[in-house]
Amino acid sequence: MKKVLSKTGVVALTIALSIPAFGGSAQAFDGPAAKNSWGCDNSSKRVNFSYTPGTVTTTVYYNNHCSYTVRAAARIENKDGAISHDCFSIPAGNSSHIKFQQGALGTFVGIYKC
Structure with missing residues (x-):
């Protein structure tokens, strides 16, 4: 297998990809990453959630x-x-994500039992 980038190239590529291509201090999210989970009935297993509140939408990952x-x-x-x-x-045993639209003036508060 041929090596495409040297260690130096990988570092340079990583640094280049982490620098925004536009001016200003825009971020991909508004708030800190958050997690929530709770236990399954009569079991040590859990349902887990993670999300990073966004400015207009928030994607929630679950397992x-x-x-x-x-x-x-x-x-x-x-x-x-x-x-x-x-x-x-x-659904039982499912791992995926769901996107919520809160709008530019809305705030995603969190995930709770329904």
Whole structure:
């Protein structure tokens, strides 16, 4: 197998890719990365969530280790302080993601049991 980049090339490529191609201090997310999880009934297994709140949308990654479908809710607050709970189902043994649209003036609060 032919080596395409030397160690120096890999470092240079990594540094080049980490520098934004535009001015300013724009970030890919607004808030810190967050996690939440809770245990399955009568089991030591868990359902796990991770997400990084974004400016307009938030993608929630989940992994359901339970032997049954789990219901969860994304809590989103709008600019007027009204709170909505968007419930969704995660099939047993499923690992994937779901995207929530909170809008430019909304705030993604977190994931909770539904």
